[in-house]
Amino acid sequence: MEETHRNKSLLLSFLMLTSVMIGLVGLMPTALATNETSNGTISGTEVWSGSHTLTGSVIVATGANLIVQPGTTVTMPNGTYLDVRGGLCAGDVACGANGMASNSSRITFNWQDPANASAIGSCYGIFSGNHYNRDPSCNEGILLRSTVDIGATKLNHVSITNAYGMPRWVSEISEVRYGALVAEGASPTMTGLKFEGVNTTSLLILDLARPDIVGGEFTVGDDETSLVGSAIQAYGAGSAIQPLSIIAPVFTGTANGCGQNDDGRHVLWVEESYVDIQNAVIASGDYGIRLDDSAGTVTSSTIDTTCNGIDVNSKKTSGNNVAYKLTVANNKITTDEKSPLTAFNFAWVDFNNNDIDGASDGSGVQISKSQVNINGGKIGPIGGWNGIWSIGESDVRVENVTIEDTAKEPIIAGEYHFGDSGWSVPAPSENRMYVANSIIDSSGGECTGQKSWGGDFPCPAVHAFRSSLTLLNNDISIGGEGDGIRAVGAILDVRDNTINSTGTGASIKHHNTGYAGDPQFGTLAFFSRNTWTGVGQTYNVTKSSVTVQSENIPIPSQAANTSNPVNLAWPDVEAAAWTNWETQVLVPTSSVWPPQNFPLALEMTNNSTVFTYSNLTGLDTSNIYIDTSPIKWAVQIRKAEIVKFRTIVEGVRVGGSTVLIEDSHGEDLYSVTTDSQGWTPEVSLASDFHLDMTGGGPGGINPDRYADDEGENSCSDGMDNDGDLIYDADDPDCQAGPNSRELSLYYVSAYKFGKGYKKYSLTMTSQTGVLTEIVSLENLAPSLTVSQNDGHSFKRSVNFTGTSHDGQWAGIYASDELARWDQQGAVEQVQVKDPFTSDWIDMRLAVDDSNSDGEVTYNNHPFSHWYFEFDMSDQPEGDYTFEFRAFDGVTESQIITRTIKLNTEPPIVWVDGPASGTNIDDGIVHFTGRASDAYSGIFGSDIQRIWFEVDGPNNYYNLFDKPGGTAWSADWTVGHLPSGTYTVKVWASDSAFCTNSPDECTPVELTLEVDNDNAIPVVQLLTPFDLQTITASEDTLLSGVARDTDGTVTKVEIVIKDPQAGFLEMPEGSHSLVTDIMANGGWATTWDTTSLVHNYHYIVEVRSFDGFEYSEAASIEIIIDNPPNQDNTRPAFNSTAWPDSVTIFCEETGSSQNRCGSGYSIDLTQYFSDVDMGDSLTYYVLDQQDKYEDDYHAEVITIGSSGIANYNPLSMSFYAPDMADWSLESVIFQVIDTAGSTISSDPIDFDVVGVSFTSECAGLMVDGNFVAGCPGEIGKTDILVYSGHGRPTVNVIGETSAGLRLGSTAVGEDGTWTMEIGANRLEKGDNTIVFEYGNIGQPLNSDSQITVEGGADEGTGIFMLILMAVGALIVLGVLGAVFVFFFVEFEDEYEDDLEAVATEEVDPYAWGKQNQQEAAEPVAATTAEPVAAAAPAAVSGYPGWKWDAEQNKWIPDNQ
16 A cells, blocks of 8 residues: 555656646747848847848837847938837847846937938828928838837837937827827837937827836937927827826927027927926926926926926816816926916916026016916026016915015016006906915016006015905015005905015005096005014005004104105095096906905995004004095095904804904995804904095185094094984984094804804994904704604614705705705704614714705705614514704704604414305305414504405406404405305515515415305495494485396395384385496495484395395494584594504412503593584493493493593403403494584404413523523523513513522513523522512522533543643644655655544633632632621622622622
């Protein structure tokens, strides 16, 4: 046997070695062609090395590979090309070369000059005759097509010399472009490329190509024709995810000049592409980089050009109009003449941390019609014009930038040379600039503006023309007597700046084109917390509105030739209706793009220069000079107070709120937004108004150009400041003495969507310091609906649905805005508290099913539809209550409660009759039976319908249902059916299971023999029904069904009998004979009952006749309601929630008066009603004369004066000692009103069920699952499950015989109880478990004795651990031996050895058992002692319990 195994091992060794050899043979290279192809097509793999001269163009076919070894020189004839469709591996070992090319071993492709320079090349008339290039060298280069094998294509240190370039059609621009190397949809890696003597473009990239370009030297083409020849051109290159990568290229540009006709070119032209350009070097050239309709990054590059450095034109957009940004960052850009950075034609670009200077004839950054962010970096020195120049529809944000040493203004927002002679400037349009946290420092210069300023003037630091400008927290310094700020028809927001100027701090005026009919635009400005140094005047304001607050206004410098720090003027005639408002000023057109977070309302006083000030030092009405004013109202000085608002809701600060402040006439003044702490910026609200009472106006008394005299206040300002429509001296506020004034009234509205709204009025008086206003927003609570009503049935899993909205909701709105104003917020959560959750902190959340994306729109809003799913399949059937509320982020809605029925088990049905095989020969099957359902909650029996599915002769099929109940009956008419055998399936449905089909129910199946031969007719009386009370009428309806299975019913005869007169038949009438029988057997007639006696009983008897025989008579008993008072309406009975049966549990043993609890009560007032006002109802139990079964009903059922009926079965024990006779069937309640009219209830059964306490060990809980069967011995980690029966609500307590309490529960409504007892609460060894039922100890049974493992045998576990350790060592030894033997001898006897090794699972709870053993030992040692406190206070073996010495037993440790 050993020899056989050894031979087998040798054979396996031989096979393995053979396989290895075959694999090695497969890896050996095949023979390659070398320098074989000089023209034509390469279809396999070819290697070029050394010197290789071509005689024509070469194509590398798809699937083929050309490998060019390092140091190879390829000589190309004039006008030829290399067309690569497969692979081109040039000098890279990764794709097959024998080494890596380098600068010392470059691969060179060199093109020869033409033999005849005047010959016509191959490019003449190409592209369908749309391109004519006669040059004989045209079409020289290397073309990499989109089919190239990227893994087999790499260009490493390749030089391309003397190539003219290959023409390619560029679809993005519909023009032809050339390239000595063309990547047409190809994306290989290109490292260290070098181009020399190229006529056109070095590298042309097209059609989504994205080659990785690393290093390389690229030169602008030297062709003198009109061909565009940037060093690199890219059209449609890269993607947003994988951009074209150009890393560390070196460019050489042109030296032609910056003029339009100088043919200066960009070294890199990118269009409709995504790029990543890093560490580029442009040491010389006219233009640097041009990016048109492109996105990506240009970073860490050094650019030194004569003309522009980086030009950005337009932005990149995708087909779905998604825009992509370009980022230009961390570059050093120096230009000789033009601008280092430009952004034109709706570009979207970030200029971050760039260092730029130069521009002897340009600005640092030129922006036109673009969105630009400039963050960080330095601009300057700039020798030509401005640091940042922005015109057109531009939105510019400047932060953390240093601008220094500019020849003109450091910052221009809007071109103020509009209209000046010699300037071609577009008309003003929307323009906005935000400048923050920056340093602006310039020595100044000489500027000129004919239209705006009338000629030359010292350049200011910041110049705003018809634009919106924000200056925030900047350090601004300007020399040369320049103003800090000049503004013409602009909107200014200037805060927290330090401004050093030897001119005027802020020169502010309107814009007037000077042309008749053109509107004038004033400047609207807000200044706050600025620091002014060195200024002459601080503010010079003309035909504009300026608000200044919280500043120190310095004394004018001596050079200002004035002692007034503020100068106000209105140099034109009065703007009024009689002048056709020709000189009025309007809000600047840049209000379309106002400054970000601009606090003032975008409105102006169009016929006045207005200066509003508050909390200023160094300034009051005595030094505010009114320069020119045609009338007293043309210049207004408004003394204001500093106010700040804080918005809160429910005591919580609300950031992002909008606070709108209006004057007394509802005109907007401020619109501000609160910060994260709920505070608005400080605003100035005028508390007094001052006018110079002369200035050319009539009736003047003191023409001194200052508005500081007595009476020059709000009592003479011509305005209604408090909104009471009483002006000036006529206002009562102005009649309290010479210093009185009309107080200003303001309206404050605060709002934030989702938080609340508040509007109130504020009367402004003089303040000391800042007035703080707390605005408490009023939030509208959300609303909630739940679609399911109480009593709704769910099958195993609940799924509630509903709607919710915030605030008010009117349905469909005309606009989104109207919807938001109504709702004022959105529901953020629909919260649910399930039946097992006691606190909202543990709530669950419903799912928003609105598809609103969290937005309130005109036709939708969050949680307009919602649902909540909750799996309850592991819960018993019964009633469960859920609570719901909506939350809008601030307030919860009112709580909605729903109590539902849970169905987890299908109902069961029994058919008591007829028996299977019964012969039916009377035309009707009378079914009777019972049904049971696990549900027994407050909504009564859940048996809904009894279903019948019938199959019979001649493919007969019928599915029908009848009303169900715990006891049910149903009739099925079969007289019209053919005789034969019928199979019937019967099942019951509840509110969740088995409707229309048996589904999970088990149907009862029976066969019936139907015999309809010679059948007599049948008749049914459907209306009225038995014992129905009928209101007397001339046309009381009698209707029913009469059928004959073997013929036709010809008539129905009706007889009325009077029981009060000995059942005599009453006289016949028109109702007595019915001959009009419908095809389906239906018949009907009317009966005049107006002569019948009130509350008398009458018998209605009907029979049908088929021409041969009469049917058996069908009869009912009715009661006539015919009171003397004909206006009386008899009472009504509502059977909607009326139970058909109830169950009462009673103890089978004992004589306690509480054996049946309190019995069962029913509130009759919930079911009976009377619409007649003033009628009182009397309730009683009906005792039918012809039924002896109900004789005791009225004796044992009590009805209180409040209409509460109660049945306690103990009251029946007087008449029937046997509990089996205590159930009551078909109990009927009746009421009678004042007029004697009565109505009866539906029958109800009171089922009495005898119970006795039982207990048994039902099984164990294992991993959360129940396992039936209770073993004699259990482990410490096991959980016992005890169950039994008893009377509902009675408490059951489990204890050990030693008095240790193990748990408690209560008997459920179904008469059963369950209790789980962890074995860790029991002693090791034998235990006796006893139960108390209703505080009475119960006898023991066979399940009372439980043994817990771990007694005297526990030492065995240690021994087993030792055996396991030894076994493990043996296994490791065997495995080691097998391992050695297999790899030396290839033996397989280890299988038998391993099979003999057994492993034993380690008990993961051994540590716990050990603790229990240690804890239990002292207890066991003292069991024989009568000492109560034998156990410690807490033992690790009994977590959660402690020993109580007084009670001498274990109790929970929280007691």
